[in-house]
Amino acid sequence: MTTAEKQKVKQDGGGLLRLDRQICFALYSASSLVTRLYRPLLEPLGLTYPQYLVMLVLWEKTPRTVGELGEALGLDSATLTPLLKRLEAGGLVSRKRDPADERRVLVEPTAKGAALRERAKAVPRAMACQLPLSQDELINLHGTLSRLSRSLRKTERQPG
Amino acid sequence: MTTAEKQKVKQDGGGLLRLDRQICFALYSASSLVTRLYRPLLEPLGLTYPQYLVMLVLWEKTPRTVGELGEALGLDSATLTPLLKRLEAGGLVSRKRDPADERRVLVEPTAKGAALRERAKAVPRAMACQLPLSQDELINLHGTLSRLSRSLRKTERQPG
DNA sequence: AGCGATTAAATCGCACACGATATTATCTCC
DNA sequence: GGAGATAATATCGTGTGCGATTTAATCGCT
Structure with missing residues (x-):
């Protein structure tokens, strides 16, 4: 190793800050690329990628509360509420307050939402x-x- | 396997739609969680996670054009331009048109931006x-x- | 019964992310 | 050297994400 190289290593803490060594970037990058790969498959279904994930959860078991969806996907109500409203507007799910506990909202695929599963x-x-x-x-x-x-x-x- | 179970398998295409089997979800989930883990480390530096990635690229070699940053990170100008403006507003980078080709914008850490590297x-x-x-x-x-x-x-x- | 604590969603503000389009500068080729 | 093609950013609209706060319902405890 030349003196200049040693100096460089010293400067950047042994190359720890190099983008290509960051596990975080490898994850971030792979995740974006894979999500992008889904887009052309999901667009014909009228779904974005997070919407697809929500439908996957709902197709497994239904109805679900917003909280249960959030638990399954690692998202909170600030993200889910508007997303679910868009799914509702698209006629894929219904949202109604749980009569047994009015704090909760039950989300459930409509007939159209259930039918989409076949194509998915x-x-x-x-x-x-x-x-x-x-x-x-x-x-x-x-x-x-x-x-x-x-x-x-x-x-x-x-x-x- | 009972008849009911066979029926279920048939219905969901061999369980292919189960959330926990989707490589995409594993990636998406791990990536979000790791990004979230960065937040408390980056907040004291005044950086969001994508801003941190941009600074990593700039610390490696500078100046860079918006296009080069996009190539390195897999982002386009629609994402980068506003992000870079926020970094500029925070005094961490400078943006100026390349005199040799006025289409390009050269991005470069300021003294403050360069100093941040030590903490990073x-x-x-x-x-x-x-x-x-x-x-x-x-x-x-x-x-x-x-x-x-x-x-x-x-x-x-x-x-x- | 009733009041404070807790819980579930919704809302607000800000920051990505990206498809589509617009703007401006350079290049190409006649 | 000038018109159309190409290239580099910027802008616009929509859809996530999330911290912080708000609203409304239920729970716990006396």
């Missing part, structure tokens, strides 16, 4: 085909990310 | 400590995500 079935396979990863890599990546998310959620719920 | 050096290590992954897992994850991003960027630049 093609999406995961179409995506898998476009991702340049082997089956093993995919499974491995999914596992690591899921564990990471689970851990972070747990620590998020605690004070520090 | 603590961020990567503080983050690494908070991520519940082993060194190996981190390296592995980083490698997979980087390859994924590189591939997707390449295919993105092509027509289909």
